[in-house]
Amino acid sequence: MNNAAELLRLIHNLIRLGTIAEVDHAAARVRVRSGDMLTTWLQWLTLRAGTTLDWDPPTVGEQVILFSPGGDPASGVVLTGLFSTAHPAPADAANLWRRVCPDGAVLEYDHKASHLRATLPGSASIDAKADVTVNTAAALTATASAGATINANTVINGNLTLNGNFSQPSGKTATMAGDVAFKGAVTSNGKDISSSHTHDGVQRGGDKTEGVS
Numbered sequence: 001m002n003n004a005a006e007l008l009r010l011i012h013n014l015i016r017l018g019t020i021a022e023v024d025h026a027a028a029r030v031r032v033r034s035g036d037m038l039t040t041w042l043q044w045l046t047l048r049a050g051t052t053l054d055w056d057p058p059t060v061g062e063q064v065i066l067f068s069p070g071g072d073p074a075s076g077v078v079l080t081g082l083f084s085t086a087h088p089a090p091a092d093a094a095n096l097w098r099r100v101c102p103d104g105a106v107l108e109y110d111h112k113a114s115h116l117r118a119t120l121p122g123s124a125s126i127d128a129k130a131d132v133t134v135n136t137a138a139a140l141t142a143t144a145s146a147g148a149t150i151n152a153n154t155v156i157n158g159n160l161t162l163n164g165n166f167s168q169p170s171g172k173t174a175t176m177a178g179d180v181a182f183k184g185a186v187t188s189n190g191k192d193i194s195s196s197h198t199h200d201g202v203q204r205g206g207d208k209t210e211g212v213s
Contacts, residue, residue: 002124
């Protein structure tokens, strides 16, 4: 009878549902509560743990499955990823992949619309040791409410349309090769040098005029 009861206990412990009770991030271990049982520190299953590594630790209260080889929870491993009332599914669309973070960040791809979207409540950084290339068969739009800064020599291979004012700090030099066409007034040091400007001291003959009036 004792052997039968022990065997039944081991069978029941092979696969159990539970929730994450504690997380040790430094050791990459968790403790699971399943009914009245609180496990020792156990490993959780991750996507990759070889030359390619993945880090996405479980959170307290997350529902999991506890697999215990031989029915011994002390040697168990934890499979995360069960939705629950506390942590419901973040979407209900068949064509959507979505990752939601607790600060409100969302990364998603709609494979029906072929659209990738990232929503970030904070900043973003891309650090590359070599070239970065962006290619698109359509238009590229960048909107920055606080302005944009490019810390590099810049080459534009194409026409440039400027829908706003243009300014250049004093002491810098602008060089243009080729014709320049202006519509409207042209000033230099506050003086009008456009087609309608006048000169003082004009006299016919070989005399030079005075400066722009």
